[in-house]
Amino acid sequence: MSHPGGARVLDELDSRPGSSTSLLRTVVAEAIGPAGGWLSAASLVALMREVGVPAERTRTALTRLKAKGLLESEQRERGAGYRLSAEGRAQVARSERRLHHPRAMAAGDRWCVISFSVPEKDRDVRHQLRRGLSGIGCGTVSGALWICPGFLADEVEEVVAELGLDGRVTVFLVDEIRGTTPPPEAIARWFDLAGLRAAHEQFLAAHADALTSYAADPTPRTAFATWTRVLDAWRPIPYLDPGLPAFTLPEDWPGQRSIELFLRLRAALREPATSYVASVAAGAPAPAPAVVHRAAPADAGAVLTRLHLPSGHRQGIAVGPDVAPEVVAAAAEVLACAGADPQRRLATVRPRVGETRTRTEDLRWFVERYGHEYTVVAATSAEAGAAPTDAGPEAAPEAAPAPDPALVRACAAAGCALVLT
Secondary structure: OOOHHHHHHHHOOOOOOOOHHHHHHHHHHHHOOOOOOOEEHHHHHHHHHOOOOOHHHHHHHHHHHHHOOOEEEEEEOOEEEEEEOHHHHHHHHHHHHHHHOOOOOOOOOOEEEEEEOOOHHHHHHHHHHHHHHHHOOOEEEEOOEEEEEHHHHHHHHHHHHHOOOHHHEEEEEEOOOOOOOOHHHHHHHHOOHHHHHHHHHHHHHHHOOHHHHHHHOOOHHHHHHHHHHHHHHHOOHHHHOOOOOHHHOOOOOOHHHHHHHHHHHHHHHHHHHHHHHHHHHOOOOOOOOOOEEEOOHHHHHHHHHHHOOOEOOEOEEEEOOOOOHHHHHHHHHHHHHOOOOHHHHEEEOOOOOOOOOOOHHHHHHHHHHHHHHEEEEEEOOOOOOOOOOOOOOOOOOOOOOOOOHHHHHHHHHHOOEEEEO
């Protein structure tokens, strides 16, 4: 029994946040509509480059989304490009409702209860039904009895209809759930509250400083990169968290704080991000990403947060052995907030065997060989081959010492930023 419609519902959140395919979904959803329903392939490649995805991975991700039926190729006067398919437009509409208009039950609101009977011979479609219900935030009372807020009833019926199970599923809307078990205990059994809490807390930790970082470089380009990362990380949360009533949740539940942070970020970033998309779509040349950045040790956290855009194999931060301890600590914190293990992803560039100090040549060799695995390399001016000067890291760019040109070229070729501290 084949159910392509149900597969489309289940596919919507299959891409891991931060992956090339997930980031492309986010960019497409935000960019193609405001750009008039079509974007050139070159524009999509340029936009994805802003979030750390190289051209070859973008092209692979475009092929995947086209194969999934979300994008369609279309040749126009400006060249090859893509538009959303009918299914793609439907997914964007669903995502817009979920992501940007979070809802929550109040005391007295109705519950939606789902009962189904699917025989063993159709266990594959039964598995898809359970995945579909779980994917829109339903909880499990028992194997064939599920529950969610009443305002999700339409989405439940959409999952059921697309799987062709209308005659095997019954949906109830009820005003009250009775029993000897207190509601908070029942909710804790039916829903994965530990997983929901972890998702909210990870989002809060990863993006708490996003506005501060944006304030340091408040350009549409920075807004686009920041907003895309924020939205991509937020995307699974409104699907996993159905909006349970507050009286059923622990007092320290982080969900409301997470929602408030997302809405603040949206208010600050979405409009300038959209203007950046418009400029790229219009063919305005984007300036090449800056390779060399400067930060005083006390400001390293904000700079590293802005520059650390992990994607694919590029997940780490590297530091020279002479950088200040505050910089190393900031790098570890940025990695942890991004969900990476600093013990695995924070590398120190060591001197060659027999040497006591890391030289510029050692740093350049490291970048040429391993730079594709790192978003940022942080080093002192001396380690980076900059001539001695009285100008500190806060000096104007024209007054600050220039690092070794060969090292800068190596960083540019590897796609990683060089931060002088």
